Amino acid sequence: MNEQWPARVVIRRVRPEVECGRFPAKRVVGQTVVVEADVLADGHDSIAAVLRYRYENDEAWSEIPMDALGNDHWRAEFPVEHLGHYLYTVSGWIEPFQTWYEGFLKRIAAKQDVTADLQIGTALLKAAAERATGNDARKLQQAASKLRADDVDEELAALASSYADRSNATHYKELRVAVDPIKAQFSTWYEMFPRSYGTFKDCEAVLPEIAEMGFDVAYFPPIHPIGKSFRKGRNNSTNVEPGEPGSPWAIGGREGGHKAIHPELGNLEDFSHLVKAAKRYNIDIALDIAYQCSPDHPYVKQHPEWFRHRPDGSVQYAENPPKKYEDIYPFEFQTTHWRSLWEELKSIIEFWMEQGVRIFRVDNPHTKPFDFWEWMIRDLKKKDPELILLSEAFTRPKVMYRLAQVGFTQSYTYFTWRNTKAELEGYLTELTQTEVREFFRPNLWPNTPDILHEYLQTGGRSAFMARLVLAATLGSNYGIYGPAYELCENVPREPRSEEYLNSEKYEIKKRNLNDPASLRPFISRVNAIRQENVALQSNESLRFHEIDNNQLIAYSKRSADKKNVIVTIVNLDPFWRQSGFLKLPAEELGIDVRHPYRMVDLLTGAKFMWQGERNYVELKPKEVPAHILRKES
Amino acid sequence: MNEQWPARVVIRRVRPEVECGRFPAKRVVGQTVVVEADVLADGHDSIAAVLRYRYENDEAWSEIPMDALGNDHWRAEFPVEHLGHYLYTVSGWIEPFQTWYEGFLKRIAAKQDVTADLQIGTALLKAAAERATGNDARKLQQAASKLRADDVDEELAALASSYADRSNATHYKELRVAVDPIKAQFSTWYEMFPRSYGTFKDCEAVLPEIAEMGFDVAYFPPIHPIGKSFRKGRNNSTNVEPGEPGSPWAIGGREGGHKAIHPELGNLEDFSHLVKAAKRYNIDIALDIAYQCSPDHPYVKQHPEWFRHRPDGSVQYAENPPKKYEDIYPFEFQTTHWRSLWEELKSIIEFWMEQGVRIFRVDNPHTKPFDFWEWMIRDLKKKDPELILLSEAFTRPKVMYRLAQVGFTQSYTYFTWRNTKAELEGYLTELTQTEVREFFRPNLWPNTPDILHEYLQTGGRSAFMARLVLAATLGSNYGIYGPAYELCENVPREPRSEEYLNSEKYEIKKRNLNDPASLRPFISRVNAIRQENVALQSNESLRFHEIDNNQLIAYSKRSADKKNVIVTIVNLDPFWRQSGFLKLPAEELGIDVRHPYRMVDLLTGAKFMWQGERNYVELKPKEVPAHILRKES
Numbered sequence A, B: 001m002n003e004q005w006p007a008r009v010v011i012r013r014v015r016p017e018v019e020c021g022r023f024p025a026k027r028v029v030g031q032t033v034v035v036e037a038d039v040l041a042d043g044h045d046s047i048a049a050v051l052r053y054r055y056e057n058d059e060a061w062s063e064i065p066m067d068a069l070g071n072d073h074w075r076a077e078f079p080v081e082h083l084g085h086y087l088y089t090v091s092g093w094i095e096p097f098q099t100w101y102e103g104f105l106k107r108i109a110a111k112q113d114v115t116a117d118l119q120i121g122t123a124l125l126k127a128a129a130e131r132a133t134g135n136d137a138r139k140l141q142q143a144a145s146k147l148r149a150d151d152v153d154e155e156l157a158a159l160a161s162s163y164a165d166r167s168n169a170t171h172y173k174e175l176r177v178a179v180d181p182i183k184a185q186f187s188t189w190y191e192m193f194p195r196s197y198g199t200f201k202d203c204e205a206v207l208p209e210i211a212e213m214g215f216d217v218a219y220f221p222p223i224h225p226i227g228k229s230f231r232k233g234r235n236n237s238t239n240v241e242p243g244e245p246g247s248p249w250a251i252g253g254r255e256g257g258h259k260a261i262h263p264e265l266g267n268l269e270d271f272s273h274l275v276k277a278a279k280r281y282n283i284d285i286a287l288d289i290a291y292q293c294s295p296d297h298p299y300v301k302q303h304p305e306w307f308r309h310r311p312d313g314s315v316q317y318a319e320n321p322p323k324k325y326e327d328i329y330p331f332e333f334q335t336t337h338w339r340s341l342w343e344e345l346k347s348i349i350e351f352w353m354e355q356g357v358r359i360f361r362v363d364n365p366h367t368k369p370f371d372f373w374e375w376m377i378r379d380l381k382k383k384d385p386e387l388i389l390l391s392e393a394f395t396r397p398k399v400m401y402r403l404a405q406v407g408f409t410q411s412y413t414y415f416t417w418r419n420t421k422a423e424l425e426g427y428l429t430e431l432t433q434t435e436v437r438e439f440f441r442p443n444l445w446p447n448t449p450d451i452l453h454e455y456l457q458t459g460g461r462s463a464f465m466a467r468l469v470l471a472a473t474l475g476s477n478y479g480i481y482g483p484a485y486e487l488c489e490n491v492p493r494e495p496r497s498e499e500y501l502n503s504e505k506y507e508i509k510k511r512n513l514n515d516p517a518s519l520r521p522f523i524s525r526v527n528a529i530r531q532e533n534v535a536l537q538s539n540e541s542l543r544f545h546e547i548d549n550n551q552l553i554a555y556s557k558r559s560a561d562k563k564n565v566i567v568t569i570v571n572l573d574p575f576w577r578q579s580g581f582l583k584l585p586a587e588e589l590g591i592d593v594r595h596p597y598r599m600v601d602l603l604t605g606a607k608f609m610w611q612g613e614r615n616y617v618e619l620k621p622k623e624v625p626a627h628i629l630r631k632e633s
Helices: A097-109 A115-131 A134-145 A152-162 A200-210 A268-280 A298-302 A338-354 A368-381 A397-406 A419-432 A454-474 A481-484 A520-532 B098-110 B115-131 B134-145 B156-159 B200-212 B270-278 B297-302 B338-354 B370-383 B399-406 B421-433 B454-473 B482-486 B520-532
Strands: A009-015 A026-027 A032-041 A047-055 A064-065 A067-070 A073-079 A085-093 A175-180 A187-191 A216-221 A285-287 A318-320 A324-327 A359-363 A388-392 A410-412 A479-480 A543-547 A552-559 A565-571 A578-583 A595-601 A608-610 A613-618 A626-632 B011-017 B025-028 B032-043 B046-057 B061-063 B069-070 B071-078 B084-094 B175-180 B187-191 B217-220 B284-289 B319-320 B323-325 B359-363 B386-394 B410-414 B479-481 B543-547 B552-558 B566-571 B578-583 B597-601 B607-610 B614-617 B626-632
Touching: A009 A047, A009 A085, A032 A047, A032 A085, A032 B399, A047 A073, A047 A578, A064 A073, A085 A626, A097 A115, A097 A152, A115 A134, A115 A152, A134 A152, A187 B284, A200 A216, A200 A268, A216 A359, A268 A285, A285 A338, A285 A388, A285 B399, A318 B454, A338 A368, A368 A397, A388 A397, A397 A410, A397 B011, A397 B032, A419 A543, A419 A552, A454 A479, A454 A552, A454 A565, A454 A626, A454 B284, A479 A481, A481 A520, A520 B607, A552 A578, A552 A613, A608 B187, A613 A626, B011 B046, B025 B399, B032 B046, B032 B084, B046 B071, B061 B071, B071 B084, B098 B115, B098 B156, B115 B134, B134 B156, B200 B217, B200 B270, B217 B359, B270 B284, B284 B338, B284 B386, B297 B319, B319 B566, B338 B370, B370 B386, B386 B399, B399 B410, B421 B454, B421 B543, B454 B479, B454 B520, B454 B552, B454 B566, B454 B626, B482 B520, B552 B578, B552 B614, B566 B578, B614 B626
Parallel strands: A026 A175, A187 A216, A187 A479, A216 A285, A285 A359, A359 A388, A388 A410, B025 B175, B187 B217, B187 B479, B217 B284, B284 B359, B359 B386, B386 B410
Antiparallel strands: A009 A032, A032 A073, A047 A064, A047 A085, A067 A073, A085 A175, A318 A324, A543 A552, A543 A578, A552 A565, A565 A626, A578 A613, A595 A608, A595 A626, B011 B032, B032 B071, B046 B061, B046 B084, B069 B071, B084 B175, B319 B323, B543 B552, B543 B578, B552 B566, B566 B626, B578 B614, B597 B607, B597 B626
8 A cells, every 4th residue: 555545456367468468469450459358446436547659769659548448348449540559558447527427417317416516516617727727728717717507518528627637547567469461461472492593594484374364472492502411302202312402491502501502593583583573573582591501501600509419429400209300400599609609590580681681481380489489580570570480380289379479460271170060160250359360470382392182182173263262261361282283283292291292392393283174263262252352361250150061161341341251162072062051140241131242253244143141052172162152232 | 660570479268367357267176277368370380378476475377288179279277276366378379399399201102302391491490499498408409419300309399399489379368267166156055044043152052963964164244233203013024123133134223233243042152162163073163144134233332424314414224226135235335435445344254254153144245335345356366275265146147146246155146936947947047057147156945034925935845955965066055044944834914925934034033943744854965966966066067958847947067077877866846746858978978879777866865866968757746856877877
C-alpha cells in the first residue's frame, strides 16, 4: 500500500498477447490490430478504457477509446502503417462524472428531486474544468457556474469525461506487434534448382514464365561452391562418378563458402542482375540459408574453433546414430567462440541482403539454438524490416512454434502429410483459429525436393491438381517445388520412400517444361484466382463447412466486408467421382436464403444457381477435382 | 548476449499458473500439486527437467525429476503438507552424457567401432566426476579411468547425469500455490438466524441436531446490534411496527457496531462458549462480514471521514438509482483516509478470529476494491492460515473470478439459477474442467434467505430433494439456508419474486423443525454419503455422461485410485417419472465390460446389476428423484 489511493480498475487477458507478452504478435503493413481485453472494477461505477499505441520510432502515444462489448470485455483497433514494431497497451480508470450522469438520468426519469445531485455534478464539473485547458476549460467552468437539470446532456457528460482524473488509472504492461511486409502473409513460392537451367543468365530467361504462372518468390537451393570430399552421387549414392555435381547443401569448396557463388552459375554481378530483373516481375529471389559446411569449406581450416572435434583431432561430421553424414560438418553452436561464430553467420545473411535479397528459406533451424535466431533476426530486421525468413523445421510442433515466436516470418508445416479431410480440418483449424495464428504464418507445400508424398505417387494428375488447390486456397502463403510439380513427377526412389527417384538434389535435370500434359495452365489459373480475390490473401477467415461425403472437403474464406466470398470444394479421392450436399452458414457468408444466388467456378467458368444453405456438389477427378466458387452478389 | 553460453532449453506453459503467475493456484493440505510444462530445446540432445519446490518458511528447495510424456510435455508432482504458501518452478538443461549414452547404444547395436566414442564418454565422465563428491566422485573417476563398452550401462548413465553441468540451465519464474485447510474444499454449510432460536445458548442446544444432519459449518447472518433509523419491517416494509427486530444487515446501534453482539443473543462469553461447543461437533460457526453501517452505527459519528457526504452535510446512504436504501451507509473506500478505514475493517475480522472464529461469509465483496481484499486477506492468512472466507458476490463472472484470485477461499455461484441439464452441464464444466478450478472454489446453494428460485416455488418436495442432491454431489462445498429448506418453504413474497414471503431477514421465525414432513432424514442421508465417499469430497473428477432424456442428468466423480466411483442421476422433472439409457465410459470408471457389476443406490439401498456401458435408469419424483450409485468392485 502506498499513500496514493490504489487503482480500482483491473485489466487482464489483453489479446493479442503471446506467451505473457514475451514475444510480439505478427501483422502485415496496412492491417489493423484488433485489441481486446477484460477491463473491470468493483462496484457499479462507470469505467473508461483506452487502447494506447505507438510506432517504435515515435515518442508519442496515440489513444483510441475502447468499446465495452458486455461481460467486462472491451475492444478497439489500431492501424499499422509502417514496417517494424508497434507498442500497445490498455489503460482504464473510473469515470465519476459518467457515473453521476447515469444516476442523474435515472433520477430525472423517476421524477425525483435532484437539487443535491446538481450540487454534486457541479463539484465534478469544476474538478474537470481544472484539468481542462482553453475552450474546454471555459465550457466546463461555465456549465459548473449555474448547473440546471436541462443543461445536463450527453455532450456535457462526454466533455467532462474527456477530462477525467486519471491519476489512479490502471495501466497494462506494454505489448508489441511486429509488422512485416505484405509478402509475409501473401506469397506464392516456386522452388527451382538454378543449375538445372544452366547459369543465372538462363534463369533470368525463364523469369517471364514464372511470373506468368503467378509466382512472386523464386526460391533457389544453395548457390555456393560444393564440396568434393565425400560428395554424394546420383540418388544419394556414396559412389560418385566423375563429373557428378553433388548436393548444393554440401556448401563450400576451394572456390569459397557461404558468401561465394558456384562458378558454373555465374558471378556476383550476374546474380545481382538476376535479382534486379526478377524484381521487375515482382519476383523475389529467395536464397537458402543452410548453416553447415562441406569438409572443403574454407571455415574448416580458418576457424576450427567453430566445429566440434573428435578425439583423433578430426572434425565431427553430422550424425544421427547409427547414421553418419561424412559430407556435412555442422557448426558447434556450443563452442566457447560462439560470439564470433554467431557474428559470422549473421554476416552471411547481411552479405546477401547487400546483393538485394530480402527473402531467405532457412534450412533446419531447429538444430540451432533459439537464442541465436532471436538475436540474429532482431538485429537483421532492425537493418531492414523488409526481411522475410521461412523456417524449414520439420520437427515437433512446439519446436516449430517456438521458432516462429523467436522471429521467423513464415514456417513450413505438416500440410504435406495431411491428406484426409479430418487431418486437414483439424490441422488448419489449429493454425488459423487458435492463438497459434498470432505468431505462426504457415507456408503450405504439396511437395519439396525432399518430400514426394504417397498421395502424389499414387493419385496421378488429379492428385496434383487437388493438392495444389488445397495449398493455394487453404494457405495465403504456399509454394511448390515447381518443375517437378508442373510435370506431375511422381516416381519415388523406392517403395515407401518419399524421396524422388533421380532426385534433382544430386543431379542436373533437363525437363521439357512445355510438355502439353504440364499443369502450367492450371497453376496459372489458380494463382490468378489468388491475385484477384482478396479473400484468399489471408487465413483468419477460413471456416470449414459440412458436406456429407468424407472424400469432399469444403471451406470458405471471405474478405472483412464479405464482398469477396470464396467457397472451395475439393474431391480428395483422385480416382472416383464424388458428390454430396454442402451446407453453408448463410449469415456468416452474407447469403440471402430468400433468393437464389449465383456461384461462379473460377477454375472452369461454370455457373451454378444455388438456393438456401444446402446445395448439391459433384466433382469428377479426371476433369477438375475442385471448385473454387465465388459468390456473386 | 552475455559472455556465458546462452541457455538452450525453453520452458513454457507451466501449469498451474494463474494469470501469468500473478496469483497463486489453490490446493488443500495433504493434496499433491501436479505440475506440467513444455520443456524443449533445439536439436536432438537429451534434456532433463526438474520440478523445484519449497514451503515458504523453508529456505531449501526440494527437487523432483519430471517425466517426459512425449510431445515436449513434462510432468511431476509434489505434496503440500503445511498450510500457507509453497513456491514452485521448473528447471531444465541439456544432458550431454545421456545424449552420448543413447547414441552409443545405437552404435553398439549397429556393431560400429566405438573406440572414439569411448574416448568422448571418458571425457564426459571425468567432467561429471569433478562435479561430484565422495563415493559418487570416486565411482565416476574409476569408470573414467579405463572405460570399456561393457562398463557403459543405465546405472552409469544415471550416475553421470545426476552430476550434469547445470551452469546453463533454464529456470522458469517462481510460482505459488496457496494451501488451505481441508474445509476449504470439502464443507457442508447450514445457514441459520440465531435469533429465531432465541439466544446463543439456545443455538448451542441445537448443535447436536445440526451435527447429526451432517453439517460442519453453521453460518450466522450478522449478530451485531441493529440500527433503529429507517429500520425495515416485515417483508422489507418501510413501515416498521414497534418491536419488529429489523434486518441483521443494518449493522450498528447504540449498543455498538461490528465488534459488538446484539444484546438479545447474549454476550461475548456466550458466543465464545458456543464456538467452542460447536468445535466439539466438528462444526465451525461462520460469521457474516458485511462492511456497511446503519445510520446509528458508532462509526458514523466517530469516523465521518470513512463515509461519503452529500452537499447538505448528511451521510450518503446506499443507492441504486432511482432506488434509495436509507437504512444503509456504505463505507467510502475511496476516502483520503482509506488507510485507517482499511485497518479498522481488518481489525473486525481479527476481533472475531480472537473469539475462535475461522470461517467468514463476506457480504457483497464485489462492491469493495480488489486491492483491499488482496491486502487484507494476505495479512489475515499470515496470522492464521486456517482462515476461510466465502465470497458472496452475485455479480458478473469476471468480477467473481477476480475476487477468488485476490484471495477468497470459496465463492457463491450461479448454481441457484442453473436448473436445466444444459445449464448445469455447461456451468459445472466451466467451474471444474477449465483453469477456473485452479483458483475458484464453488460453494453451491440451492437456496439462501435472498433467493427462493421458481423451481423450488413450483416443484414441491421433489424439487427440494433434487436440488439438494445436485448441490451435494456436484459441489464438494455446498450449503442450504437450513430451516427453510428442511421444511420445503416455497412461498414467494409475490409472483415472480425470488424473495421469501415473511422473510426471516425481517422477522423472528418459530418453526416446527420436527415436522414429520421435514427433509431432515433425507438431508442426513445425503450428507452421510458425502462423508463416506471420498469421490464426493472434491470436484476435479466430475464428468457428465450421456443419457438419452433431457430431464435426466447423469455424472460421476471418482477417487484418484478409482476405488470409489459415484454415479449420480437426477430427475430434473419434479412432476413425472422419467427414464432413459445411461452411457458410462467404461475405461474411465474402471468398468469391466465383460462382466456384470453391481450399482448400489446409497440413498435407498436398492441394488442394480448392470452390464456394459449402457444401462436403463428410471426415477419417480414422488418417491426419490435421484440415484447416488456406488459401483461395487
